[in-house]
Amino acid sequence: MIARVFVTLKPGVLDPQGAAIRRSLGQLGFDGVNSVRQGKVIELDLAETDPKAAKKRVTEMCEKLLANMVIENFEVELEP
Amino acid sequence: MIARVFVTLKPGVLDPQGAAIRRSLGQLGFDGVNSVRQGKVIELDLAETDPKAAKKRVTEMCEKLLANMVIENFEVELEP
Structure with missing residues (x-):
């Protein structure tokens, strides 16, 4: 089962990479x-086949490693 | 209008960041x-309100700046 995790900065947290992209886009017209x-988007190929168990496990992975809960939010999406 | 761009490495392209995450997850059990x-996921807040025009423009942005077409694929998703 494939799980996709989206990790994004919380609103209000400074995003210099985003600002650089915006400036570059402006320079390109x-x-x-x-x-x-x-x-970030992180795609995990899991051995787990039960969607509920997979979602729980991936949420744990996000809280422990994939996201920095102080400044980032995450979303988990499962593909069958 | 909000556009979300997903930029992912093409299959077969080496992904050391992904490999490092996998190893760390293993170490955490x-x-x-x-x-x-x-x-990467890049969220763009566009002044454009027409979905077709927005999608065309964001695709151009991807080809010119946001993605490296040699090693990366991209997907554009629009939120109303």
Whole structure:
């Protein structure tokens, strides 16, 4: 079973990478971009086949390793 | 209009970050993880309100700046 984890900075946390992307887009002539935020996506291929158990386990992984809970939010999405 | 861009490494491209995450998960006792791939998610807040035009523009942004087309794939997702 494939799980996708989206890790994004919490609102209000400074995002220099996002700001750099926005500036570069402007320099390339892409106007009308109000803001840019960059995050991570982590794709896990799990041996677990039960969706409930997989989601619980991936949430634990996020809390322990994949996300920094002080400054980041995460979302878990399962693909069958 | 919010656009979300997912940039992931093409299959076959070596992913040392993903491999490091997999090893760390194993050390923390999370077994049953067959493989891990790490990518980027970029959230753009656009002034554009037409979904078709927005998607076209974001695809251009990906091809020119956001993704390295040699080693990365991208997906564009629009939120109304």
